[in-house]
Amino acid sequence: MTALSETSETRETGEARAAAADAARDNLTALESEGMHVFREVAGEFDRPVILFSGGKDSTLLLHLAIKAFWPAPVPFPLLHVDTGHNFDEVIEFRDRMVAQHGLRLIVAHVQDWIDDGRLTERPDGTRNPLQTQPLLDTITEHKFDAVFGGGRRDEERARAKERIFSLRNAFGQWEPRRQRPELWNLYNGRHRPGEHVRVFPLSNWTEADVWNYIARERVELPSIYYAHRRKVYRRDGMWLTEGPWGGPRENETVEELTVRYRTVGDGSCTGAVESTAATVEEVIAEVQASRLTERGATRADDRLSEAAMEDRKREGYF
Amino acid sequence: MSSLLRLATAGSVDDGKSTLVGRLLYDTKSVLADxxxxxxxxxxxxxxxxxxxxxxxxxxxxEREQGITIDVAYRYFATPRRSFVLADTPGHVQYTRNTVTGASTAQLAVLLVDARKGVVEQTRRHAAVLALLGVPRLVLAVNKVDLIGYDEAEFTVIAKEFAGHAASLGYPEGSVLTIPVSALHGDNVAVRSENTPWYSGPTLLDHLENVPVAPDPHDAPFRFPVQYVIRPRTPEHPDYRGYAGQIAAGTVRPGDEVVVLPQGLHTTVERVDTADGPRDEAGSGSSVTVLLADDLDISRGDLIASAADRPVVTDEFTAALCWLSSTSLRPGARVLVKHGTRTVQAFVDELHSRFDEQALSTVEDPESLELNEIGSVRLRLAEEIPVDDYSHSPRTGAFLVIEPKNGDTLAAGMVGERFAKLGSTA
Incomplete structure (x- = not known):
């Protein structure tokens, strides 16, 4: 095993300098630096970037990185929320508080507006997640956004494992696997033609465990529903759904009050809670480490539709 | 505190690479029940x-329909000691561009061969590309060792042949390790195999967990491409002017003497700032904000570098290009060069040679460079930029070649004579 031992060269260099280099190699610090680099590249090269912000944990983490990337100056981008109308009150309250606290500008695209004027039709199952794509693309076009930050991570799903950090979308917002550019070193190529835009994923290389460990390290505040609380829920398709404006239990579904938390936060009609007593970030980390299900598999009906569900939605212009 | 290792995999079709990666995920419990x-x-x-x-x-x-992998896919797994970002690159001949992509950020590469076939043309090509990109460490995983009856003699022949090839590519002894594995059965991937008692080295996962990670020497000269100028102009920070960026090489401390290039302005570092407070020192890979003692005209695209050991400022240089586009390159082509945080117009004046990564030799004065070919060119730029030789400082010796009209990335570029070293001992 001599080949694996530290070389004498390494030992001879100043300890302080070695310590600084080691600190930069710490997993979370390395991911943070990479994310900040991506934010600054976009600020330097694009005219009209926007951050997708739902108040969920990944978009809250995005905002946290953006704040750190430009500190002590304010974040130089507005936020965009595509609002399905099927929200958890706690998340909307949190969203608005963050916007006010950091002096940001929030644009909200209400899916309801698209349904009201006939551009979209409500689905028979009442789920509105798939309806977000059209309002998102329309809003990108209307505001001429050329870079759209999303909180997508490659570990979430197999179709996302091949996503670039800078993901080129055509004038229809579509992702074409064959047109994606090779990403070399930390040199990102954001060139695009008029009408096209780039989706940017600063959290590409983070895993769910990294996200939670970083939230703990940085003491990032999240909406309360990520932690265990009592809630009236009913069972559907193997998930615990909650009552809300999206509809409640059907006749054969009984409501129970359980201690639950949410691992992901999306459209209320298709986001399930998990039974959990994890009330602090440390308890959540322990639970995530012991979990035998992916967060999407556990809590998102929309990803269960088919094996290639995500690939299809991405091609249509979804994140 | 766990560290991060970025690695890439490469291998020919049917060597069982997907199975090996699947095995690493499975054995590190990175695969969940659903x-x-x-x-x-x-x-x-x-x-x-x-x-x-x-x-x-x-x-x-x-891909699932064709049973092949067509693009770089990123995988994540972790042990208590380390987190791993794995760039899984496809193995077909025409997809060298993916190997280049995966290798550009890799600190280690795992090459796969089928134990029954040994080192083949693809293995040599991939190893040459990994050497060209400067991936510091290689692992040769001799897979399907069960299908040669866990035979030590056959394994040793493969290991020796590969060691010779790696040495001719400039890999020092100790930077290359050969491991007998069966991805299908799990031998020597995460668990030491009882079928290979003659093998005394580490398992693949052991090695990945323990191999020293050296992104660059601690004493490399400081390099800092300015990404963005931070000027809050708020009541709390009326006069703050900081230069934001990610340290490309070396370390920086307050008081360090630096030079701003290409202008050539001398100044000293006043503060190394972050949202978490000022730092006594920051090392390569860190995203920080540098404040300088003098009020200078500095903007995105400039480079702040160690005054004692600075890069060359030039509008002409020789470089290796890995051509990644189906549009061929011919001398006289007008392109864009993205280097650090600066993009400049450029001409490819001369096409010196094409590298034959099979023979480790060069073909002089080729007419063109085609998809997946590697060549040495002379570039002439519209303005002077500060560059380092890639072997000296990869992040300030690397650049993209971009098609000016449609914005496609045409090539991965590396400043310097890259082939001399690769072919010298062939």
Missing amino acids: QLDAVQRASVDRGLSTPDLSLLVDGLRS
């Missing part, structure tokens, strides 16, 4: 008796 259920269902549908771990990593439907 993913495994899906794989088990799909395996049963295909009439297989055991779960096909390669299904864990074959991502896009078009």
